[in-house]
Amino acid sequence: MECQRCPVTAKNQATVLSRKEKFCDECFIKFVSTKQRKQMMKDEFFRNLFKFVYPLEDKGSVGKILLPLSLSDSGSLVMLDIVHDLLLEQNKQHNNHTGFTVDILTISTEDDLPIIKEHMKLLVEEKLLELNEISDIYKVHFIDINEFFNKTSSVSNLIIDDGNFEIFARSSKMGNDDRLSLKEILSECCLNNSSRTDLTSIMKTQLIKHFAFENGNDAILWGHSMTKLSEVIISLVVKGKGSQIATFLDSESFNTLDNKPCNYKNLYPMKDLLSVEIESFLQIKNMTKFLINVEEADSKPNCLISKKPTSSINQQKLIKNMTINEITTKYFQDIQNDYSNIISTVLRTADKLAEPKSNITKTSQCQICQSKIYTNPSNWLDRITVTSPYPRETNEEEHLFKQWQDSKLGQSHTHYVELLNEIKKDSINNDDDGNNNDMKLCYGCLILLNTSIKDKNLVWPRVDTMSSLVNPTNEDKELNDILNQFEINSDIEE
Numbered sequence: 001m002e003c004q005r006c007p008v009t010a011k012n013q014a015t016v017l018s019r020k021e022k023f024c025d026e027c028f029i030k031f032v033s034t035k036q037r038k039q040m041m042k043d044e045f046f047r048n049l050f051k052f053v054y055p056l057e058d059k060g061s062v063g064k065i066l067l068p069l070s071l072s073d074s075g076s077l078v079m080l081d082i083v084h085d086l087l088l089e090q091n092k093q094h095n096n097h098t099g100f101t102v103d104i105l106t107i108s109t110e111d112d113l114p115i116i117k118e119h120m121k122l123l124v125e126e127k128l129l130e131l132n133e134i135s136d137i138y139k140v141h142f143i144d145i146n147e148f149f150n151k152t153s154s155v156s157n158l159i160i161d162d163g164n165f166e167i168f169a170r171s172s173k174m175g176n177d178d179r180l181s182l183k184e185i186l187s188e189c190c191l192n193n194s195s196r197t198d199l200t201s202i203m204k205t206q207l208i209k210h211f212a213f214e215n216g217n218d219a220i221l222w223g224h225s226m227t228k229l230s231e232v233i234i235s236l237v238v239k240g241k242g243s244q245i246a247t248f249l250d251s252e253s254f255n256t257l258d259n260k261p262c263n264y265k266n267l268y269p270m271k272d273l274l275s276v277e278i279e280s281f282l283q284i285k286n287m288t289k290f291l292i293n294v295e296e297a298d299s300k301p302n303c304l305i306s307k308k309p310t311s312s313i314n315q316q317k318l319i320k321n322m323t324i325n326e327i328t329t330k331y332f333q334d335i336q337n338d339y340s341n342i343i344s345t346v347l348r349t350a351d352k353l354a355e356p357k358s359n360i361t362k363t364s365q366c367q368i369c370q371s372k373i374y375t376n377p378s379n380w381l382d383r384i385t386v387t388s389p390y391p392r393e394t395n396e397e398e399h400l401f402k403q404w405q406d407s408k409l410g411q412s413h414t415h416y417v418e419l420l421n422e423i424k425k426d427s428i429n430n431d432d433d434g435n436n437n438d439m440k441l442c443y444g445c446l447i448l449l450n451t452s453i454k455d456k457n458l459v460w461p462r463v464d465t466m467s468s469l470v471n472p473t474n475e476d477k478e479l480n481d482i483l484n485q486f487e488i489n490s491d492i493e494e
Contacts, residue, residue, distance in 0.1 A: 001013070001014040002014055003022055003027050005021075005023055005027035005030075012026065016028045018274070018277055018303040022305075025284050032278070032281045036269045046219070049065075049099075049100060049218055051099050052098065053099060062098070062100060062101060063218045065083075065100050065217060065219055066208070066220045067079065067102050069106050071123075071290060074300070075223035075224060076223030077287060077291065078223070078278050078282055078287070079223040079269055080102075080104070083221070084127060084130075084131070087100075087102075101136070104140045107142075107145055107207055109182060110144060116292060124138075139480060145182050145203055145204065145207065148182075149179055149180040149182075149461055152461035154462045155172060155459050156170070156459070156461075157457065158449065158460055159449075159458075160450050160456045162387060164378070165382050167440065168423050170426045185458075185459075191453065198239070199368075206463065210466060211470065213262075217264050218264055219265045221269055222268050225273050226270070226271055226274055227274050229268060229347055230332055233350045234346065235325055239324060240443045240444040240447050241371065241443070243356050245353050250355070271347065274340055275332075276303045276337060279303075280302040283302060283307065358372075358374040359375050360376060366441050366442040367462075373441075373442050416455045416457070419455055423457075
């Protein structure tokens with residue numbers, strides 16, 4: 001098979017079959033790069049942000065980009081590679097200058113930090129040093145996900161009244177001995193894997209937004225492919241967060257943190273690419289070595305003609321054991337090679353959605369996920385749900401009720417009622433500033449709290465009390481020293 005993109009006089013052997021078209025390696029790399037660059041130049045704001053502007057002394061002549069990099073995600077790594085090639089071109093054309101700089105942000109846990117650090121060092125030495133020997137184009141930042149808890153001075157103890165779905169909260173100051181951790185929240189509070197995945201994703205997203213706000217970045221570049229965006233869209237609908245889709249995709253109305261002004265925009269440069277194309281790009285450029293889960297990357301579907309994915313344990317996982325995200329991922333991975341038009345239709349439809357009109361007088365944000373709230377879900381659920389039990393009438397019913405009370409489920413409910421009454425009382429007595437009565441949740445987070453969190457009770461940091469995340473860590477300094485070493489060595493030689 002010959003490549004359909006090569007000139008007639010110099011046809012190369014096809015190695016990739018994507019969207020019913022055959023590509024050689026070179027043409028496929030150009031195809032993927034062009035798709036991403038087209039998105040990066042989608043409107044005037046981003047064109048001005050990514051292009052080189054004279055004179056350099058003018059304020060804002062050099063853009064500042066935040067690129068969240070996950071070394072377990074192929075999309076963000078491919079995006080970094082294409083951005084790197086663009087910077088190399090600008091550097092060559094404009095006498096060792098570029099139109100923008102890149103802050104690379106990696107969020108990790110204490111357990112996986114050593115292996116992430118090792119692979120990040122390899123990435124820095126093999127790719128990023130190529131540019132930083134000229135000027136400080138790249139800066140690397142590490143944030144431990146537990147900083148989401150450690151950097152806040154106040155937390156809210158949220159609980160839902162299952163009688164009328166009203167939210168009550170008890171605010172408290174955080175001392176050094178009271179610090180929460182991701183492991184503690186996931187193991188002690190979450191009842192299933194879906195809730196664990198949701199809360200972890202919320203923490204990472206809020207840390208990225210908070211860092212971009214503090215660091216003065218002009219834009220956040222997210223590595224979501226068309227497939228990944230479609231997965232997120234369907235997942236949001238299933239979780240009861242469909243109202244977030246418009247702001248999730250629209251760079252103009254990106255959800256902010258605690259109503260702070262949003263000084264940056266978000267961009268999805270990979271939104272025209274399927275995940276199989278991203279995986280194939282990664283294989284062709286031999287970049288899987290930078291991932292911390294190489295075996296998992298090799299098992300993911302791709303569109304290479306000669307190299308098909310190896311079998312994966314995840315493919316044998318039972319549906320009942322999967323999270324909502326895993327189910328949607330499996331669905332889109334199964335159809336993307338033969339029915340890619342379904343994926344693009346999901347994304348095109350979501351792009352047309354407008355932000356819902358609010359029917360509440362005061363604009364508010366969800367205290368867990370920070371999304372905008374357009375209607376009061378507690379009132380709506382209370383109207384459509386019957387929560388009061390039918391009265392016990394016979395001795396047999398009384399006996400069965402007593403048995404239930406003595407069971408683990410009954411004891412758990414008794415503990416929940418005691419906790420609810422305690423937080424209700426504290427919420428009313430200590431609500432001097434009115435903050436506790438303003439505690440609201442979006443419909444999706446309210447359902448999460450009601451069905452997937454132990455005792456319907458969650459201790460969650462108050463984002464408005466979060467302190468700076470920009471302070472460099474030891475890991476930042478070590479990798480940035482490597483990035484700067486060529487510049488230092490060249491000065492010594494001269």
